[in-house]
Amino acid sequence: MKSRTIKVDYLARVEGEGALYVKIKDNTVVDIKFKIFEPPRFFEAFLRGRTYNEAPDITARICGICPIAYQMSSVHAMEDAFGVAVDGQLRALRRLIYCGEWIESHVLHVYMLHAPDFLGYPDAIQMAKDHPDIVQRGLQLKKAGNDLVALLGGREIHPINVRVGGFYKVPTRQELAPVAEKLKWARDAALETVRWTATLHFPDFEQDYEFVALRHPEEYPFNEGRLVSNKGLDISVHDYDNHFIEEHVQHSNALHSVQKGRGSYFVGPLARYNLNFDKLSPLAQETARSVGLSNVCRNPFQSIIIRSVEVLYACDEALRIIEQYEKPDKPALEIKPHAAVGYGCTEAPRGILYHRYRIDDEGVILDAQIVPPTSQNQKTIENDLWQFIPQHIKLPNDQLTLQCEQAIRNYDPCISCATHFLKLTIDRV
Amino acid sequence: MRKIRKPKLAVWKFASCDGCQLSLLDCEDELLSVVNKIDIAYFLEASRNVVRGPYDISLVEGSVTTQHDAERIQNIRKISKLLITIGACATAGGIQSLRNFKDVKDFISLVYANPQYIETLDKSTPIASHVRVDYELRGCPINKRQLLEIISAYLNERKPNTPSHSVCIECKRRGTVCVMVSQGIPCLGPVTHAGCNAICPTYCRGCYGCYGPKETPNTSSLSEKFSNSGLNNDSIMRMFRTFNACAEPFRKESEAHEIEEAGSNKPEYST
Numbered sequence: 001m002k003s004r005t006i007k008v009d010y011l012a013r014v015e016g017e018g019a020l021y022v023k024i025k026d027n028t029v030v031d032i033k034f035k036i037f038e039p040p041r042f043f044e045a046f047l048r049g050r051t052y053n054e055a056p057d058i059t060a061r062i063c064g065i066c067p068i069a070y071q072m073s074s075v076h077a078m079e080d081a082f083g084v085a086v087d088g089q090l091r092a093l094r095r096l097i098y099c100g101e102w103i104e105s106h107v108l109h110v111y112m113l114h115a116p117d118f119l120g121y122p123d124a125i126q127m128a129k130d131h132p133d134i135v136q137r138g139l140q141l142k143k144a145g146n147d148l149v150a151l152l153g154g155r156e157i158h159p160i161n162v163r164v165g166g167f168y169k170v171p172t173r174q175e176l177a178p179v180a181e182k183l184k185w186a187r188d189a190a191l192e193t194v195r196w197t198a199t200l201h202f203p204d205f206e207q208d209y210e211f212v213a214l215r216h217p218e219e220y221p222f223n224e225g226r227l228v229s230n231k232g233l234d235i236s237v238h239d240y241d242n243h244f245i246e247e248h249v250q251h252s253n254a255l256h257s258v259q260k261g262r263g264s265y266f267v268g269p270l271a272r273y274n275l276n277f278d279k280l281s282p283l284a285q286e287t288a289r290s291v292g293l294s295n296v297c298r299n300p301f302q303s304i305i306i307r308s309v310e311v312l313y314a315c316d317e318a319l320r321i322i323e324q325y326e327k328p329d330k331p332a333l334e335i336k337p338h339a340a341v342g343y344g345c346t347e348a349p350r351g352i353l354y355h356r357y358r359i360d361d362e363g364v365i366l367d368a369q370i371v372p373p374t375s376q377n378q379k380t381i382e383n384d385l386w387q388f389i390p391q392h393i394k395l396p397n398d399q400l401t402l403q404c405e406q407a408i409r410n411y412d413p414c415i416s417c418a419t420h421f422l423k424l425t426i427d428r429v
Numbered sequence: 430m431r432k433i434r435k436p437k438l439a440v441w442k443f444a445s446c447d448g449c450q451l452s453l454l455d456c457e458d459e460l461l462s463v464v465n466k467i468d469i470a471y472f473l474e475a476s477r478n479v480v481r482g483p484y485d486i487s488l489v490e491g492s493v494t495t496q497h498d499a500e501r502i503q504n505i506r507k508i509s510k511l512l513i514t515i516g517a518c519a520t521a522g523g524i525q526s527l528r529n530f531k532d533v534k535d536f537i538s539l540v541y542a543n544p545q546y547i548e549t550l551d552k553s554t555p556i557a558s559h560v561r562v563d564y565e566l567r568g569c570p571i572n573k574r575q576l577l578e579i580i581s582a583y584l585n586e587r588k589p590n591t592p593s594h595s596v597c598i599e600c601k602r603r604g605t606v607c608v609m610v611s612q613g614i615p616c617l618g619p620v621t622h623a624g625c626n627a628i629c630p631t632y633c634r635g636c637y638g639c640y641g642p643k644e645t646p647n648t649s650s651l652s653e654k655f656s657n658s659g660l661n662n663d664s665i666m667r668m669f670r671t672f673n674a675c676a677e678p679f680r681k682e683s684e685a686h687e688i689e690e691a692g693s694n695k696p697e698y699s700t
Contacts, residue, residue: 012477015447039444039494040549041525045536050667057637061524061672064448064570112454112475123476125464135461143457154628156455157448157570158639161632168634331633405477414447 002026006401011408013113013123015065016415020404022385027393032385034378034408038415047368052078052337052359053164059355059370060158063414065108068101068149069348071162072223073355073370078164081342081359082335089328090166091223092321097152097162098222098346099318103145103186104156105349106269106307106314109412110197111138114304117406118200134196137189141311144186148318151179166332173325180322183315190312191287197305198291203403205388206298209380210262211271214347220279220313221272223346228275229265237345240354244371257376264379267351268411269306270297281320284313300384300410307412337363348373350412374413381411436485436583439471441505443491443498444525444553448570449516450474450490456573463577466584482508486583492518492525492553499550499559506560513579514556517569517672521641524569526553526675555675564589567622569639569672575624592623593644596636599627608635615655617668620646620678641673648682662686 006022017038023031043062050058055074060067072094079086086094111134112124121127128135146156151171153159161167212233214225227243228234235243246257259265277285277295288309297306337359344355351373358366388407392400440450454460454475470480487509493499506512514520522529528536529552537549556562566575575591582589592598596618600607608614608630616635618627622643629636642648652665660668669683 010473012473013475015474017442039498040537041444041494041553042528042533042536043524046524046527046531054667054671058524058671061446061448061569064446064451067446067448108451108454122478123469125461125469125476126478128461132461139457139460142455146455146457154632155570155625157451160629160634160637163634168629169632 004397006397006404008401008405011405013116013405013409014413014415015063016413018408018413018415020385020408022389022404024389024393029386029389029393032382032389034382034385036378036415044368044370047357047365050365052081052357052363052365053335055355055357055365055368056162056164057158057160062370062372064157065105065414066101066348066350066353067158068097068153068162069346069353070355070370071159072098072346073344073348073353074357075162075164075344076223076346077342077344077355077357078335078359079342080344081340081357082337083340084165084333084335086166086333089326090170090332092325093152093167093170094162095219095222096318096321097149097159099314099321100145100148100152102314102349103190103311103318104142104149105145105412106311107138107142107145107193109349109409110193110304110307110311111135111142113412114307114406114409115197115200117402117409118304137192141186141189141193144182144189144315145311147182148179151175163332165335166328166330168331170328170331172327176322176325180319183319183322187283187312187315187319190308190315191283194287194291194305194308194312197308198293200304202299202301203388204299205301205384205391207300207384207387209266209270209298210259210264211274212259212265212267212352212376213271213275214345214352215275216279218279220276220281220317221347227345227352230274231262233259237343237354240343240345240371241356241369244354244376246371246375257371258379264383265376266380267373267376268303269310269349269351270300270303271351272347273297273306273309280309280313281316283316284309287312301406303410303412337361350374350414351376372414374411374415377411377413381408381413384410435466435468437470437480437482438467438580439482439484439487439505439509440469440474441471441487441489441491442473443489443502443519443556444494445491445516445518445523447474447490449519449568450488452515452571452573452576453488456577459577463580467580484509486511486513486580489514489519489556490516492522492555493559494525494550494553496550502556502559511563511583512556512560513564513566514562515566515576516571517567517639517641518553519556520565520567521673521676522553522555524672524674527670528553529675530670553675566591567624567640572624572626594623595619595643595646596621596623596625596627596630596640599623599625600630603627603631605630608633609654613658615658615660615668617651620648620651637671638669638679639672641676642678646678648678649685652682652686662688 214221216225
């Protein structure tokens, strides 16, 4: 009996610490473990006893790549608890800062983490030796996103300007003008990015996923909407806990988020695109079609094109918001805390990010629940590997390893995010 | 002509959010120039290429929270000529050091249903509690300009210019009107280490101390000022107990304002 194992002790070009272990006997896969050994940090525990207005700053520290997502889910959950609706220009500014985060996070993944797999480089720096213009375009496009976050948030990582009820300070039209100039360039660069990623070679790999994303009647989703799927789910964010559950799976040491009675599901750019194609801007729709995409994409390897389409949309949407912007009278609405439970779910770059808080009359957090996108995708990632590896089992180990890594990177997994909410043992291969 | 060997840089991760190491990739204008001068020999977030040590510079992000990590940092020290901690986790234990004020077993059972699976140490500790650290870069997150400064100083064999005065000086330099004096907003600026360029006061909010204590901070005097302006003990305790909660001056000040909970399971803190 011939047996072989594929072992990647530290997965590269993902955020956080994860490992992969695959065991093959006689050309049959017998075991797959996508392991998470990032040490836990216990955010949900130490949020207890903090006040409601500390949640955006504290939860931002869960992830240095998508802090805005944590800030947005937490402020919406708190506002839900206290019956406050942020609308008008303040609401628009929240979409605007989220556009910035999608741009910087997606472009980081497209150019620096994912593209090297397709072109056969260990990293973007090596790739830059042969493709300097492409890497330079990626860096500048990423910078356009970061500049937007920094202007509205004060800095790129762990921005300081987001608060429950709005912002500490809002920009003037004049302050937004230079960013708009940069975003016009970025929109063109994003268009080029879609065209470029569409020329990459994609393995033929489509699965019958259940995609889950927010859907809003008027817009491509960032902060609001109902949770829907391509298989009939259509619920309010308030009902999240009735439909989703975290399940302990024997072969993986981590908790997997599943839909009750329905199993694994898929969140992130592919899910958003498939469920909201009609809400993309005309330019984004047209560009997607021009590179041969339809309104549905089931190949996770092509997520690199979908991310690029979302970058294009985010540039377009940011320019629309800036164009219509007028400085609001007050930077934030007044908040009067009272005992309540609040729910928030927003579209982080990697997919839906759910927060629930129970608050007392003084505004102190009694308990908190946070479900990040990567823990929701984890089961789907493993399922993909179970399907994908048998199709490529004849490849020598080094090539198969690379392909498996690429299949994991399709999801842009953020292990730092996922860990604080996952059950795990530290069982190193 | 003999080719000059480029210095080898390694980037290591411990318990953290990845934000500080991301700062290196956020140097969009400078990254490709930096790699002309330095070999990125180990940086898993960016590359699957791994060049074996020893390394000329090791940047260490995150705090030590597991036995395995306590052993790993010893080895990293051995193979690093210069070891620089980047950010509040590596330098002060980070937000996760809030566990140090409680019994970690209570924390585990709150988050995880099967606590027996969780391997973690009682405390989150900074890198300097384990090995000799050559230089510390403050902040949650670090300022990428300071990161470039430290790399540039190394390449040019000079001392890095990262001032240890307070955020107040940065407000004065920027011309930002004091938010505490003019608007009565509580601000940790007077006791907080410079480096961010006083972002929060510029955005009309008080500094929340994410760069940790400055040199010789007078925290009790600032607390008295907070107290006189109406903040209760609990609020003052929470102000000092965030991203640098276990940096010595902030820890002591927060403990001075801690109201003992009846029957609380709080262990004695020792450094």
